[in-house]
Amino acid sequence: MTFQAFLIKYAEIGIKGKNRYIFEDALVKHIRRALKRVEGSFSVSKAMGRIYVNVESDYDYDEVMEALQCIFGIVWICPVVQIPDHGFEDLSKQVVEYIEQVYPERPKTFKVDSRRSRKNYPLNSQEMNRELGGIILDAFSDMKVDVHKPEMMLHIEVREKFINIYSKEIPGPGGMPIGTNGKAMLLLSGGIDSPVAGYMIAKRGVFLDATYFHAPPYTSERAKQKVVDLAKEVAKYSGPIRLHIVNFTDIQLYIYDKCPHEELTIIMRRYMMRIAEELAKRSGAMGLVTGESIGQVASQTMQSLAATNEVCTMPVFRPVIGFDKQEIVELAVKIGTYETSIQPFEDCCTIFVAKHPVTKPNINVIRSSEKKLEERIDAMVQEALDTTEVILCE
16 A cells, blocks of 8 residues: 555654744654655645655655654654545545555454544544444454454544544654754764764754764774764764764874873873864864763773763763663664674774773873873874864765
8 A cells, every 4th residue: 555644753742832843843854854865755744733744756665664763753653544534434445445455464453543633523533433443343354353452553533634544653763853952072983882872862852973083094994984884874863963083193192102001091082082072162062972881991980981071071971871781782783883883993992902901090190191291282182173074974
């Protein structure tokens, strides 16, 4: 069966009160943007607390579903048959035809859920449920009513200008529409965790930019391309990401030469946070996002996180802070970043790791070590900022 429309259902947006239209409009904008990449012609509209994607030409059902399932704010996607109101007898025929076409293998049990926004319809909701249920039983002798756990929930909605018939509710990603909760800068590495962190913060309606620290020749162009590919995967959900590629080689070598090796990871991380924060300020972001999880590696103990936080004036959001590694991996698989993340191209953090990194750094000791960098570090940071490459990933 060819569905003429897709009914989009949301959840949290519905409790936004007088500001709800802002979130609805943002969701409509993102649906339109996503469907531009799909072959076919579509119109998106709001109607009485509902959003409809109306089909205006031939289209690929799977492509449409794939596009809609990447849009934050959508909770359910319902492929809908819309019919004009030509009376209850015509509706009954349409319902039987719908079941025949959508369910070539009949469900064993069903329930009818009828609703009327047009109260002058001849039958009320309970009467429609009862009458349509009897018609379905007569047409399909192998089906039975089950009001508690039906295999098919048949929805009939009598609207002002048409009647909706649908029974399938395909889950969307949930969350809030992108851009309704500000902007943040994601520190994106080539690992598994940071793309997942970006996905999770974007799910709350936060628009993303990203920063990647590149260390040629110690990290290859393939490592850089891997991060670009990861940004594009996240951008399927978050919308376009401006990826800032910072050449970090000279800074890393300078730290390696001047500072105790057991403190390398923490001091390098502190300078990454300083640079990312400056880029965030320039792009209008309001916070930093990292993929850190407590205790996963030496730089992610409570003491280490406190040491890196200390150099930031912006809030640092860590969406996977309490996740086990397997939980992060499962989400990476779900959103499509895992296979790219495990490609064997190392980033700058793994190249310059110490053999025995400090796990409980003393902030005063770290500050003292950083004083050894005072002669050149400010100029090197400025040069890294001035030579940052920006790639639009979408």
